[in-house]
Amino acid sequence: MSTRSRQTVLAFGLAGLLVDAVASHPAFAIxxxxxxxxxxxxxxxxxxxxxxxxxxxxxxxxxxxxxxxxxxxxxxxxxxxxxxxxxxxxxxxxxxxxxxxxxxxxxxxxxxxxxxxxxxxxxxxxxxxx
Structure with missing residues (x-):
């Protein structure tokens, strides 16, 4: 796996964690x-x-x-x-x-x-x- 592919996978993973954090923890909600x-x-x-x-x-x-x-x-x-x-x-x-x-x-x-x-x-x- 190339470095670029690893970075893309990591970016999607972090984005998913961020969405989950906002959805499941009301303290972060707007x-x-x-x-x-x-x-x-x-x-x-x-x-x-x-x-x-x-x-x-x-x-x-x-x-x-x-x-x-x-x-x-x-x-x-x-x-x-x-x-x-x-x-x-x-x-x-x-x-x-x-x-x-x-x-x-x-x-x-x-x-x-x-x-x-x-x-x-x-x-x-x-x-x-x-």
Missing amino acids: NKVTLFKVVSPQNEIVIGLTKAELAQMKGRTPEVVETALRGAGTLQVWQYGVRRGVSGVPEHAPVRKIEISADPDTHIEHYTSSLKVVSITDEIMTEAIQ
């Missing part, structure tokens, strides 16, 4: 969603915010999201919940669009999940196809 937990006296819910939404708030921390909520009075966000994906594996996915209101007793925390997090745009595209 439409990554960051999950937060909204804690109020009545309940706790998990919400997801996209990179674009966080960029509008000028930050990625719970404190920035809480400041944006208090400044606006309300925020429209996607509520997230656990469901079984197409392959039967549990995943966090958007459930519905909700509006949360600023309340002095409500605070926002980071929420980490060991499950795959479905991006909002992926979910909207899936619903449009069905």
Whole structure:
């Protein structure tokens, strides 16, 4: 096998690994969603915010999201919940669009999940196809 052929095979192999990494690891995805937990006296819910939404708030921390909520009075966000994906594996996915209101007793925390997090745009595209 010539050097050129080896380089071509190696290039295709690396390209395949890169595609697999992006597809199987949501942390590398372009439409990554960051999950937060909204804690109020009545309940706790998990919400997801996209990179674009966080960029509008000028930050990625719970404190920035809480400041944006208090400044606006309300925020429209996607509520997230656990469901079984197409392959039967549990995943966090958007459930519905909700509006949360600023309340002095409500605070926002980071929420980490060991499950795959479905991006909002992926979910909207899936619903449009069905």
